[in-house]
Amino acid sequence: MGDCSKLAQFLRRSVLAAIAAALMLGLMPAAFVSASTAKPLTIVATTSMIADAVRQVGGKHVEVTALMGPGVDPHIYRQTRSDIAAMTRADAVFWHGLYLEAQLEEFLKTLSRRRAVVALAEYLPKDRLISHDTYHGRYDPHIWMDPRRWKTVVLAARDELTKLAPEAKADFAANAEGHLAEIDALAAYSDKVLASVPKTARVLVTAHDAFNYFGRAFGFEVLGIQGISTESEAGLKRVETLVDAIVDRKIGAIFVESSVSDRNVKALVEGAAAKSHEVVIGGELFSDAMGQPGTYEGTYLGMIDHNVTVITRALGGKAPAKGMNGRLTPILRS
Numbered sequence: 001m002g003d004c005s006k007l008a009q010f011l012r013r014s015v016l017a018a019i020a021a022a023l024m025l026g027l028m029p030a031a032f033v034s035a036s037t038a039k040p041l042t043i044v045a046t047t048s049m050i051a052d053a054v055r056q057v058g059g060k061h062v063e064v065t066a067l068m069g070p071g072v073d074p075h076i077y078r079q080t081r082s083d084i085a086a087m088t089r090a091d092a093v094f095w096h097g098l099y100l101e102a103q104l105e106e107f108l109k110t111l112s113r114r115r116a117v118v119a120l121a122e123y124l125p126k127d128r129l130i131s132h133d134t135y136h137g138r139y140d141p142h143i144w145m146d147p148r149r150w151k152t153v154v155l156a157a158r159d160e161l162t163k164l165a166p167e168a169k170a171d172f173a174a175n176a177e178g179h180l181a182e183i184d185a186l187a188a189y190s191d192k193v194l195a196s197v198p199k200t201a202r203v204l205v206t207a208h209d210a211f212n213y214f215g216r217a218f219g220f221e222v223l224g225i226q227g228i229s230t231e232s233e234a235g236l237k238r239v240e241t242l243v244d245a246i247v248d249r250k251i252g253a254i255f256v257e258s259s260v261s262d263r264n265v266k267a268l269v270e271g272a273a274a275k276s277h278e279v280v281i282g283g284e285l286f287s288d289a290m291g292q293p294g295t296y297e298g299t300y301l302g303m304i305d306h307n308v309t310v311i312t313r314a315l316g317g318k319a320p321a322k323g324m325n326g327r328l329t330p331i332l333r334s
């Protein structure tokens with residue numbers, strides 16, 4: 001046996017011994033563990049939009065549970081016993097932040113002392129947020145309504161998942177890139193379709209102030225009956241002001257929301273009728289919750305696509321009935 005092969009044998013033994021020692025001591029770096037054999041991260045998300053972003057980016061590396069399903073209002077949602085159990089067991093909790101889940105804040109702050117608890121929307125720099133009209137230092141949380149702002153949340157999901165599972169970094173990066181391209185396509189489609197609404201008709205009257213970012217992004221004036229949060233009821237004065245606005249400006253359609261009672265919107269229709277102006281309910285918009293899981297509207301892309309289609313068609317513009325991907329099913333209210 002020559003010196004060379006002896007050296008090779010020695011080196012091989014040394015490396016094997018070092019690996020064995022590292023394994024025994026639990027020192028193997030995460031990168032040595034195959035990403036495909038690692039258990040998926042269990043993530044609890046608050047809203048369905050946050051859950052969607054984490055699923056899109058996390059792919060096979062995550063198992064995501066959303067606390068709030070279709071039609072659930074995040075402004076007033078309180079954690080249940082089973083939510084607490086799920087959040088306490090999860091590898092991480094991803095929430096929106098910016099005071100959207102007002103009732104969950106205290107619990108999440110406490111949980112953050114022993115779990116990864118991440119507010120994805122708080123990654124947006126303050127200059128990209130709309131200030132709250134009544135509370136100084138607070139911001140309008142409804143950023144998902146502007147696809148271009150929502151991209152920051154997707155990037156935040158990528159960075160936070162990478163911290164939790166660095167071995168899957170490349171997958172998270174590729175998934176995020178793919179989803180960002182879809183969001184870009186959604187934004188460009190929305191620009192084009194919404195621009196077909198006549199300029200004088202670009203007024204969006206909805207149940208609560210969830211559409212300010214939408215309005216900024218696509219050039220619509222936005223009038224909500226309730227404020228940025230649904231926590232406080234709209235006053236009679238606000239309803240009267242909006243009835244006058246609808247009548248004076250000859251607004252033809254207003255909108256109900258999937259996660260807010262339609263009572264106030266119906267009051268506007270009746271109020272306008274009493275002043276001899278016919279305004280119709282132009283359809284149901286997804287404001288603070290997505291559609292049913294397993295449907296197109298149960299995804300972020302489908303949610304926004306649905307809203308764009310309903311708003312455009314109700315206010316006199318032209319949009320394909322089935323939306324950007326030809327998959328929309330009309331949601332009819334009785």
Ligand code: ZN
Binds near residue numbers: 209228230
């Ligand atoms: Zn809201």
